[in-house]
Amino acid sequence: MHILITAGGTDEKIDDVRKITNQATGRLGKVIAERLQHEQVTIHYVYGPNAVLPKSPANGTLLFYPIQSVNDLYHQMEQLLTTKKIDYVIHSMAVSDYYVKNSIASEQLAHMIATQIDHHAVESLEQQIDTILKTNHFYPEQTDKKLSSDTEQLFIRLNKAPKVIQSIKKWQPATTLIGFKLLVGVSEEHLTQVALQSIQKNQADLILANDLEKINDTEHHAILVDPTGIIERFETRQDIASGLQSLIHANLA
Amino acid sequence: MHILITAGGTDEKIDDVRKITNQATGRLGKVIAERLQHEQVTIHYVYGPNAVLPKSPANGTLLFYPIQSVNDLYHQMEQLLTTKKIDYVIHSMAVSDYYVKNSIASEQLAHMIATQIDHHAVESLEQQIDTILKTNHFYPEQTDKKLSSDTEQLFIRLNKAPKVIQSIKKWQPATTLIGFKLLVGVSEEHLTQVALQSIQKNQADLILANDLEKINDTEHHAILVDPTGIIERFETRQDIASGLQSLIHANLA
Structure with a gap:
């Protein structure tokens, strides 16, 4: 059996x-990978920079695939x-x-729009400005290796990345997809609703949904949601890993 | 003798x-602090998230001050x-x-400017737009704990932070300030010019100038510049630490 785990940020x-990153530590992915090594499986472990890594396995096989950016991830997963x-x-x-996409000083942005x-x-002013903001060739080429710090105000322009999770079932329709959803400071009801939407939108089989405010060094509260609603609640990373192991073990037997 | 070291990013x-951060690892600050512990000094070690930390000292005293953001750093240094x-x-x-400062979807930004x-x-269109871009109260309040990912294009608006290095001599005119300057892919001549400008602008006594393309796990090429020009060249972090130790040791004797 082959299992693909992605972890970190x-x-x-x-x-x-300079870079934009997130708070992800990879701790949960590590615990899951270490638990699943007790099964006779091959784990493909795709991880981001700064992620803590699982220990090398006693049984089975653990293969590592480091990535940096969301575009790297997309290509690695596709492959x-x-x-x-x-x-x-x-x-x-x-x-x-x-x-x-690029960075631009407020003066440059004002000049670009005005001209x-x-x-x-x-x-149609609003529509015109929106078109200007979205059109790549209106922007100055980003040639510097390190941004200047001369300008008082800078805009960093971000473009939406391809949604990796939405591509997984397109690349491999028969796989079982367990997605993850992180929100901040919401009710369990809201978290469940968002998980159900994520199942629909991403053709996921299960979503592990969690709230950043309920995650710390020792605890990691989470709910496991399938198309019918919550099927299990967890309180620690070890709980989550055990829950996923049971699911997969039942399928192995 | 009291020495204040800042390290990491x-x-x-x-x-x-989500957060914006940089590539800094804190490795150089760690090596410098560990070397200076051989002197009878008290080190105040101000460090950013993810910085590797120096080992606890055999001699002397090492006091830790963790910070997150540039604004945290400013207040910690001032204190x-x-x-x-x-x-x-x-x-x-x-x-x-x-x-x-805040984040805004391109549609919102277009609407804001147009209205x-x-x-x-x-x-005066260009001037008007620049004023709109720079004025805080034109922006929608950032109330969400986690940005929505619904919009196709997002602008993150950055404002210039107070320059910590420019405040050091204002807070304590008699201290000896050794600043650091990191550039990417430039000549030694250019690096020296930028270091000399930095000495002037920041009232620094010395600048350690380095190029990201000449830094790796084992090597760390750098030049030490005073108002007369380059006074020393280094090839590793250990070299840099020894050079700074010699400077400080000469002053202790």
Whole structure:
């Protein structure tokens, strides 16, 4: 049996020095991988920068695939899912929704908008400006390896990245997809609703939904949701790993 | 003798999950602190998230001050430099030039600009738009704990942060300030020019200037610049630490 686990977060480069990243530590993916090593499985472990890594296995096989950005992740996942039979995808990575397109000083942005506007078409001003903001060739080329810090106000322009989770079942329709959803400071009811929407939108089989405010060094509260609603509640990373192991073990037997 | 070392990088929060950070590891600050512990000194070690930390000292005293953002750093440095006599400041931290003001979808930004423009004053359009971009109260309040990922294009608006290095001599004029300058892919001549400008602008006594393309796991090429030009060249972090130790040791004797 082959299991693909993603863990940690992604880094989106602003320049050679600066980056946008997230709080993900990879601790949950590590615990899940270490638990699943007790089964006779091959784990493909795709992880982001700074993720803590699982220990090498006693049984089974653990293969590592490091990635940096959401675009790296997309290509790595496509490669794995279109060339290997993967029974389970446990997609715990905190993936950036956006990648960095470019950066622009407020003065440059103002100049760009002012020089592109057609003053005679005032009734469509908002539409015009939105088009200007979205059109790549209006922007100055980003040539510096490190952004200047001369400008008082800077805009970093982000574009939506391809949704990796939405592509998984397209690449491999027969795999079982366990997605993850992280929200901050919401009710269990809201978390469940968002998990159900995620199942629909991403053709996921299960969603492990959690709230950043209920995660710390020792605890990790989470709910496991299938199309019918909550099927299990967890309080620690070890609980979550055991729950997923049981699911997979039942399928192995 | 009291020495203040800053090390690692800063994190600027975009929301509760996302942040802007940099590549700094804190390795150089760690090596410098460990070397200086052989002297009878008290080290005040101000460090950012993810920085590797120096080992606890055999001699002397090592006090830790964790910070997150550039604004945290500013207040921590102000507190230390206005209340304690600090003989040397070794400011190796990679400090963000900007902090995150807010985030806005391109549609919202277009709407905001379009509704604020005075169409009759077309000759000052660029100036008007720049004013709109820079004025805080035109922006929608950022209330979500986690940004929505619904929009196709997002702008993160950054404002210039207070320059910590420029405040050090204002807080404590008699301290010896060793600043650091990191560039990417430049000539030694250019690096020296930028270091000399930094000495002037920041009232630094010395600048350790380095190039990201000449730093790896084992090597760390750098030049030490005083107002007369390059006074020493280094090839490793151990070299740099020894050079700074010699400087400080000569002053102790």
